[in-house]
Amino acid sequence: xxxxxxxxxxxxxxxxxxxxxxxxxxxxxxxxxxxxxxxxxxxxxxxxxxxxxxxxxxxxxxxxxxxxxxxxxxxxxxxxxxxxxxxxxxxxxxxxxxxxxxxxxxxxxxx
Amino acid sequence: xxxxxxxxxxxxxxxxxxxxxxxxxxxxxxxxxxxxxxxxxxxxxxxxxxxxxxxxxxxxxxxxxxxxxxxxxxxxxxxxxxxxxxxxxxxxxxxxxxxxxxxxxxxxxxxxx
Numbered sequence: 001x002x003x004x005x006x007x008x009x010x011x012x013x014x015x016x017x018x019x020x021x022x023x024x025x026x027x028x029x030x031x032x033x034x035x036x037x038x039x040x041x042x043x044x045x046x047x048x049x050x051x052x053x054x055x056x057x058x059x060x061x062x063x064x065x066x067x068x069x070x071x072x073x074x075x076x077x078x079x080x081x082x083x084x085x086x087x088x089x090x091x092x093x094x095x096x097x098x099x100x101x102x103x104x105x106x107x108x109x110x111x
Numbered sequence: 112x113x114x115x116x117x118x119x120x121x122x123x124x125x126x127x128x129x130x131x132x133x134x135x136x137x138x139x140x141x142x143x144x145x146x147x148x149x150x151x152x153x154x155x156x157x158x159x160x161x162x163x164x165x166x167x168x169x170x171x172x173x174x175x176x177x178x179x180x181x182x183x184x185x186x187x188x189x190x191x192x193x194x195x196x197x198x199x200x201x202x203x204x205x206x207x208x209x210x211x212x213x214x215x216x217x218x219x220x221x222x223x224x
Contacts, residue, residue: 042218099203103153
């Protein structure tokens with residue numbers, strides 16, 4: 001199974017951009033890269049996903065390396081509400097389509 | 112509104128007393144799965160289902176059963192709960208395509224004493 005590696009924690013200041021890295025060196029060609037975040041006592045919430053090209057939505061941007069072995073979630077202007085644990089997940093594109101969770105990055109936003 | 116609903120949200124039970132945690136989704140999704148979340152271990156998949164009557168083991172299936180008799184429901188059964196099954200449980204659903212959003216329930220806190 002493909003695995004993801006993320007830093008345990010990161011810290012940033014309010015209204016500054018945040019770059020959250022994820023390594024997935026064993027990703028296969030059909031695996032999708034998903035990002036979710038989890039607030040305390042809540043279920044994970046969708047942030048963004050992509051396959052090969054960079055993606056933008058109202059919440060964030062996802063930059064995917066050309067070799068797809070790493071990706072970066074970009075929060076353009078962090079707010080206090082963005083403080084959460086962020087998970088980089090690979091979803092198998094074929095077969096069982098298992099979800100493989102990394103350990104997650106705890107993001108702290110300073111006022 | 113798209114929803115994954117779990118019940119109960121909180122439960123304290125005793126060792127060996129069978130219990131079922133229900134999960135229901137209103138999005139006609141084919142794919143459903145169960146996770147447990149423990150401190151320091153992140154989310155680990157227990158079981159998943161690709162469609163009605165199709166289930167398979169995830170990474171930590173021991174001590175659990177599931178069934179998928181209807182598309183919308185995917186109950187998690189603990190036949191004889193033990194204290195090491197004390198955890199926070201999440202149900203999730205999505206369409207089968209890997210590029211689709213995964214929806215998670217709000218979680219069920221289970222304590223086995």
